[in-house]
Amino acid sequence: MLGDHIPDKDDLFRAIHFPLAFDKKKNVARNRCWNFPNDPESNSRETSLIWTRYAPTLNYVHAYGCRASAIRNNKPGRKTPDVYCGVFGVGAGSLRDIATNAEIQGISAVELYHWIETEEIAHASLRVTFDETRWIDAGMTEFVARIEEVMTGPARFAHKDNADANKTATEATIPEAASGPYVDRRTRTERIFCLVRFYVLRLKWNFRIWQARRATKPVQEIA
Amino acid sequence: MANSKLSAPYPTMWIEGSAIKTVWRGAGIAEVNSALASSGSWTNQCFFNWGPEILDGSIIHGGTIETRRLDAHTYISNNHIEICQFHKHGANSAPEEIGIWRRYDDLEQGLTELKEDEDLQINSGVYNRAVQVAAMVASKMFPSPEIFTHSPTSVVFSWKSEDDKLFMTIGEQQIAILIIGSEGGTRRAEIASSNLNVAGYLFTALQPIALRQLAIDTARSEESAEMNV
Numbered sequence: 001m002l003g004d005h006i007p008d009k010d011d012l013f014r015a016i017h018f019p020l021a022f023d024k025k026k027n028v029a030r031n032r033c034w035n036f037p038n039d040p041e042s043n044s045r046e047t048s049l050i051w052t053r054y055a056p057t058l059n060y061v062h063a064y065g066c067r068a069s070a071i072r073n074n075k076p077g078r079k080t081p082d083v084y085c086g087v088f089g090v091g092a093g094s095l096r097d098i099a100t101n102a103e104i105q106g107i108s109a110v111e112l113y114h115w116i117e118t119e120e121i122a123h124a125s126l127r128v129t130f131d132e133t134r135w136i137d138a139g140m141t142e143f144v145a146r147i148e149e150v151m152t153g154p155a156r157f158a159h160k161d162n163a164d165a166n167k168t169a170t171e172a173t174i175p176e177a178a179s180g181p182y183v184d185r186r187t188r189t190e191r192i193f194c195l196v197r198f199y200v201l202r203l204k205w206n207f208r209i210w211q212a213r214r215a216t217k218p219v220q221e222i223a
Numbered sequence: 224m225a226n227s228k229l230s231a232p233y234p235t236m237w238i239e240g241s242a243i244k245t246v247w248r249g250a251g252i253a254e255v256n257s258a259l260a261s262s263g264s265w266t267n268q269c270f271f272n273w274g275p276e277i278l279d280g281s282i283i284h285g286g287t288i289e290t291r292r293l294d295a296h297t298y299i300s301n302n303h304i305e306i307c308q309f310h311k312h313g314a315n316s317a318p319e320e321i322g323i324w325r326r327y328d329d330l331e332q333g334l335t336e337l338k339e340d341e342d343l344q345i346n347s348g349v350y351n352r353a354v355q356v357a358a359m360v361a362s363k364m365f366p367s368p369e370i371f372t373h374s375p376t377s378v379v380f381s382w383k384s385e386d387d388k389l390f391m392t393i394g395e396q397q398i399a400i401l402i403i404g405s406e407g408g409t410r411r412a413e414i415a416s417s418n419l420n421v422a423g424y425l426f427t428a429l430q431p432i433a434l435r436q437l438a439i440d441t442a443r444s445e446e447s448a449e450m451n452v
Binding site: 023030034038040135137140142144145 | 333336370371372374375376377379381388390392394397399401403409411413
């Protein structure tokens with residue numbers, strides 16, 4: 001479900017999950033952390049982010065990460081439990097500016113859009129589209145290298161109620177981002193405003209999701 | 224026998240005549256020194272010049288240059304990366320091993336993991352090409368790269384120094400080289416990966432220091448690559 005426009009001044013987060021984002025030595029691996037799944041049929045690469053407008057504090061961001069872990073862990077046949085470890089932060093404007101400021105050849109568009117997925121209203125998508133002049137893999141190397149320059153964090157999460165998960169998250173090696181730790185630069189007033197706005201917007205989207213669920217219910221029952 | 228690894232983060236390399244020259248800087252120097260210190264008292268910097276067959280080592284020692292003859296062996300066997308072993312030849316003694324580039328073991332292990340990765344498995348053609356490139360890079364005496372990213376269709380090696388970041392995207396059919404300088408300058412080159420000699424030349428020539436010294440720009444590199452492909 002397509003949502004609102006993401007302004008340049010807003011922050012987004014990239015969740016770090018174990019073992020998905022790590023190599024076998026429990027070091028965070030960039031390609032896994034910033035995984036843009038390969039689609040040979042498309043000249044675009046896309047990945048998921050968390051938008052602060054719908055996760056207005058780190059508590060909400062971490063709650064999103066934990067829910068994503070729970071969904072993965074509930075899938076049958078899972079061998080290694082998924083553990084949410086924290087997030088890297090990145091500004092929406094910084095992401096959009098990468099293509100223009102860095103003059104990455106062959107990128108025709110960098111799109112950030114609010115895309116509600118699995119009923120998570122804070123889910124956003126980052127899509128990078130290339131024209132036919134550039135080998136996409138090489139372009140993505142450059143794009144991810146530039147993301148590394150502008151991202152902040154990690155903001156790590158402590159699993160206080162789950163000793164095993166906390167041990168995994170604590171032992172995982174997550175290096176500090178090039179732009180330093182994540183700092184919430186909003187004033188107290190701005191934070192309160194963001195929280196109030198979030199409560200209102202959450203009502204709106206939960207209502208729409210409820211409507212969509214109702215609309216698709218008969219189809220599911222027939223199937 | 225000193226048995227320390229040469230794990231310099233990034234050597235400076237340049238071309239002089241038909242020889243490639245290199246110097247390790249920064250933290251790597253300390254490790255090289257610690258390796259050498261146990262077999263002598265060499266300090267400061269280590270310079271190695273080598274041609275196709277013979278490796279000569281020149282060591283600056285307290286302002287005096289000592290030249291030693293060293294042997295280097297680089298070979299690929301069964302897709303395993305085995306890298307240069309350095310031997311110091313004393314006047315009346317058997318060759319003495321002074322260093323092994325062990326970090327390539329990690330790269331080999333990393334590539335094997337990618338091949339066996341359930342989620343992001345690389346194609347076997349890409350794996351084979353990456354191993355070839357790793358061996359080629361090793362033969363140029365570069366330190367082991369990190370695996371920056373990968374997908375089924377490519378693997379990206381990366382090196383970092385204080386000043387520059389260098390990325391090599393390796394596909395089955397092509398290689399892309401990217402250098403991002405600390406001052407924001409970017410250089411790129413893409414070539415057919417079937418011609419590893421060209422890639423080796425480019426990789427050496429595109430070194431930031433080499434770029435400054437030889438003023439080889441991307442356009443010339445691409446032109447050279449096209450001529451040789």
